[in-house]
Amino acid sequence: MWKRFRYHIAIFFAVIGPGFITAMVDNDAGGILTYSQAGARWGYLPLWTLLPITVLLIVTQEMCSRMGAVTGKGLSDLIREEFGLRITFLVMAVLVLANLTNMIADFSGIAGSLEIFGIPRWVSVPIGAAVVWLLVVKGTYASVEKIFLFACLVYVAYIVSAILVKPDWKEAAIYSVRPVLMLQGAYIYMLIGMVGTSIAPWMQFYLQAAVVEKGVTAKEYKESRIEVIVGCIAMSVIAFFIIVACAGTIYAVAPRDLQVPADAAAGLRPFGTYAYLLFAAGLFNASLFAACILPLSTAYSVCEGLGFESGVNRRFREAPIFYWLFTLLIVIGAAVVMWPRFPLVKMILFSQVINGVLLPFVLIFMILLINKQKLLHEWTNSRFYNFVAWASVALMIGLTMALVALSIQDMMRGAS
Amino acid sequence: MPDQRLFFTELLGLKVFDLKGRTLGVVKDAAIVPLLDPVRVDRYLIGSGAAWLTVRHDQVRSVSLDGIHLRDEILTPYHSDEYMLRVVRDLLDQQIIDAQGRKVVRVTDVTFEIHQQDGGEVLWVLDVDIGLRAIFRRLVQGVLPPRWTRRLQGGIPPHSIRWEFCNILEPDPQRRLRLNISNRLLEDMHPADLADIVEDLTPEHREAIFENIDSEVAADALSEVEPNIQASILESLETEKAAEIVEEMAPDEAADVLAELEPETSDEILEEMEHEPKEEVRELLEFEEDSAGGMMNTEYVALPENATVEDAILALKSNEELMETLNTLFLVDAGERLTGVVPLARLFLHDGTIPLRSLAVETLIDAPVTEHRDRITELFDKYNLLALPVVDEEGKLAGVITADDIISVLREK
Numbered sequence: 001m002w003k004r005f006r007y008h009i010a011i012f013f014a015v016i017g018p019g020f021i022t023a024m025v026d027n028d029a030g031g032i033l034t035y036s037q038a039g040a041r042w043g044y045l046p047l048w049t050l051l052p053i054t055v056l057l058i059v060t061q062e063m064c065s066r067m068g069a070v071t072g073k074g075l076s077d078l079i080r081e082e083f084g085l086r087i088t089f090l091v092m093a094v095l096v097l098a099n100l101t102n103m104i105a106d107f108s109g110i111a112g113s114l115e116i117f118g119i120p121r122w123v124s125v126p127i128g129a130a131v132v133w134l135l136v137v138k139g140t141y142a143s144v145e146k147i148f149l150f151a152c153l154v155y156v157a158y159i160v161s162a163i164l165v166k167p168d169w170k171e172a173a174i175y176s177v178r179p180v181l182m183l184q185g186a187y188i189y190m191l192i193g194m195v196g197t198s199i200a201p202w203m204q205f206y207l208q209a210a211v212v213e214k215g216v217t218a219k220e221y222k223e224s225r226i227e228v229i230v231g232c233i234a235m236s237v238i239a240f241f242i243i244v245a246c247a248g249t250i251y252a253v254a255p256r257d258l259q260v261p262a263d264a265a266a267g268l269r270p271f272g273t274y275a276y277l278l279f280a281a282g283l284f285n286a287s288l289f290a291a292c293i294l295p296l297s298t299a300y301s302v303c304e305g306l307g308f309e310s311g312v313n314r315r316f317r318e319a320p321i322f323y324w325l326f327t328l329l330i331v332i333g334a335a336v337v338m339w340p341r342f343p344l345v346k347m348i349l350f351s352q353v354i355n356g357v358l359l360p361f362v363l364i365f366m367i368l369l370i371n372k373q374k375l376l377h378e379w380t381n382s383r384f385y386n387f388v389a390w391a392s393v394a395l396m397i398g399l400t401m402a403l404v405a406l407s408i409q410d411m412m413r414g415a416s
Numbered sequence: 417m418p419d420q421r422l423f424f425t426e427l428l429g430l431k432v433f434d435l436k437g438r439t440l441g442v443v444k445d446a447a448i449v450p451l452l453d454p455v456r457v458d459r460y461l462i463g464s465g466a467a468w469l470t471v472r473h474d475q476v477r478s479v480s481l482d483g484i485h486l487r488d489e490i491l492t493p494y495h496s497d498e499y500m501l502r503v504v505r506d507l508l509d510q511q512i513i514d515a516q517g518r519k520v521v522r523v524t525d526v527t528f529e530i531h532q533q534d535g536g537e538v539l540w541v542l543d544v545d546i547g548l549r550a551i552f553r554r555l556v557q558g559v560l561p562p563r564w565t566r567r568l569q570g571g572i573p574p575h576s577i578r579w580e581f582c583n584i585l586e587p588d589p590q591r592r593l594r595l596n597i598s599n600r601l602l603e604d605m606h607p608a609d610l611a612d613i614v615e616d617l618t619p620e621h622r623e624a625i626f627e628n629i630d631s632e633v634a635a636d637a638l639s640e641v642e643p644n645i646q647a648s649i650l651e652s653l654e655t656e657k658a659a660e661i662v663e664e665m666a667p668d669e670a671a672d673v674l675a676e677l678e679p680e681t682s683d684e685i686l687e688e689m690e691h692e693p694k695e696e697v698r699e700l701l702e703f704e705e706d707s708a709g710g711m712m713n714t715e716y717v718a719l720p721e722n723a724t725v726e727d728a729i730l731a732l733k734s735n736e737e738l739m740e741t742l743n744t745l746f747l748v749d750a751g752e753r754l755t756g757v758v759p760l761a762r763l764f765l766h767d768g769t770i771p772l773r774s775l776a777v778e779t780l781i782d783a784p785v786t787e788h789r790d791r792i793t794e795l796f797d798k799y800n801l802l803a804l805p806v807v808d809e810e811g812k813l814a815g816v817i818t819a820d821d822i823i824s825v826l827r828e829k
């Protein structure tokens with residue numbers, strides 16, 4: 001029994017690489033809450049988005065790992081070399097903004113998960129911030145990464161839960177393939193959030209850097225690609241079951257918006273009294289995991305793009321901007337959450353919408369780069385890839401414009 | 417005088433006037449021709465309408481923030497030239513090596529110095545600018561007037577690298593020649609620093625560096641590079657060059673590197689090597705990586721049991737290349753079996769006629785080739801060793817493990 005268990009752990013870690021880690025971090029506080037909210041408010045309706053999201057996720061992640069393997073350079077390096085400093089500055093500003101909202105979301109996740117145990121946020125958030133900062137600066141992060149990853153197994157609880165609540169599988173199956181479009185502010189808001197949380201701007205930078213760091217070359221790239229695809233599918237499967245579980249437990253009773261993170265624990269109701277425990281553990285792990293990776297990855301990307309010294313093996317004096325950047329991301333992210341009566345769920349969902357709105361900025365430059373013959377040689381994009389990528393850019397910009405238009409309309413109505 | 421300086425961000429877009437003060441166009445790029453002069457801006461590329469024109473440095477009367485005034489207005493159309501190092505195309509936003517600071521940096525701006533030459537003004541490249549101040553200039557370039565920019569940037573600390581310490585990266589060997597890029601700066605660096613730099617570069621640039629630098633420097637640097645990068649570098653090189661570098665490495669390090677490669681590649685490289693180092697490396701490759709045999713080095717000095725201090729000094733003279741790290745001599749009997757260990761320093765305290773036997777340490781500590789790595793590090797710790805002899809099944813001296821090998825092992829953990 002023990003032997004088999006060990007064997008399974010071995011398999012688990014064998015498939016793990018940059019692609020899988022990125023996919024797991026992707027299901028952070030923003031991910032869990034966005035999917036839970038989608039299921040709680042809209043039931044099975046949003047399930048159709050997962051198929052195109054998975055395709056787009058695979059396309060973007062594959063593009064990044066291919067660029068990393070072929071050029072041996074990070075995404076911000078390539079943007080700097082090909083588009084110059086001003087564009088780099090703009091893209092980095094976008095990245096910092098998006099990740100600042102993600103940090104707020106993840107500290108909200110830490111606050112929300114520990115509030116379930118009665119720990120107030122003015123205790124949990126500062127301690128969380130200090131832990132994250134120390135893990136990163138002391139270089140102990142690498143040794144705890146596997147623990148974070150292993151703890152991601154808690155997502156299996158959603159699969160079990162989704163099956164136990166006996167959801168309407170027929171309806172779930174139909175809505176998985178039947179797109180529903182509604183010109184309704186809240187619905188479009190949810191759609192942008194779904195895309196933004198699944199395909200966040202930071203992932204592209206993180207994954208490409210990780211592929212370069214690992215020293216994957218164009219020759220060995222095929223194995224890497226499989227790992228990326230497996231990671232993307234794993235992420236979408238988890239998203240599917242979170243939505244189904246929340247649709248079955250919350251939406252089926254009464255469709256509603258989540259008010260506090262603990263509301264989302266209802267998605268695990270079949271576990272009885274353990275539901276809150278499981279949910280809190282999952283949310284806490286996901287939030288802490290992402291809170292470690294995000295500021296570090298942001299600081300690396302920005303410093304590499306703008307040409308500042310970077311790396312936790314350098315001293316503060318040698319790489320001041322690097323250290324300031326990730327320290328500020330942590331401090332601001334944590335400080336905002338400390339605000340009394342800060343609406344945790346609302347802000348978490350909002351942060352993912354921001355990610356969705358900003359995604360096209362990064363995507364456009366990725367597509368332009370990966371089609372450059374002189375960089376990628378025979379590895380440039382196929383027509384299918386370009387079609388999917390450009391279509392997504394158009395779609396995300398379209399959705400954002402629709403959202404803005406609907407919000408303005410609402411405001412005008414409110415004014416008159 | 418601050419006015420003697422000009423930043424490239426200011427040069428770019430500067431108006432060019434002919435003899436009558438009419439505008440001919442604006443500066444689009446500046447080019448250095450390193451074969452002619454490594455610091456002087458040789459040509460200015462001027463955009464006027466759709467076409468680009470070339471202004472030679474000796475056609476310029478004056479250069480200032482107000483524009484470039486010519487003294488000769490017969491300009492030729494620009495056509496791409498392999499001998500030119502163009503600032504915008506080849507330098508700006510690209511990575512270069514800062515040989516003094518020993519790191520890879522990204523060029524944000526370039527500082528020129530204005531000099532008088534033959535009755536006209538020429539620009540000499542002074543610094544390559546990195547850091548916040550240069551970023552500020554790039555961001556506001558064309559938005560704020562240059563004089564405001566100069567005043568405002570005063571509050572930001574400058575960060576520049578002298579042009580003579582800049583090593584430009586160019587993967588194309590043909591173009592390297594035409595641009596007169598030498599590796600002198602890299603070859604003068606400490607191999608460990610060069611190794612750190614190489615790790616920061618892309619595979620393409622790593623290959624270019626190892627293809628061109630001296631094999632001895634390459635070998636020293638390669639020994640210090642991380643194992644997976646070592647392998648990818650050797651695989652990217654021509655077999656002949658790879659063999660040349662591996663030959664120059666210490667046999668134990670060569671064996672470690674070759675063990676990381678695909679079997680076919682390492683066989684090919686071994687084939688190309690000279691007979692003697694090849695056999696040594698082959699033998700070392702037979703051992704498990706984490707055994708004493710896999711860790712040991714076959715470069716040592718062994719003397720017969722009855723040798724004297726004088727014999728030892730003679731032996732050392734013929735092994736001069738080992739002197740930098742050698743600290744121990746070994747004594748072997750007629751059957752090459754290890755019988756004693758003599759710390760090098762003891763030679764200096766005794767007359768030439770004294771037999772080495774009497775200088776040997778009291779307890780002989782050695783390890784069999786099959787001993788595990790962990791046990792070896794324990795021995796070093798317990799007996800405070802600098803070098804540990806390794807013997808085969810018959811007690812014959814096979815090699816030596818030195819303290820620096822142990823430090824690498826411990827650091828890996």
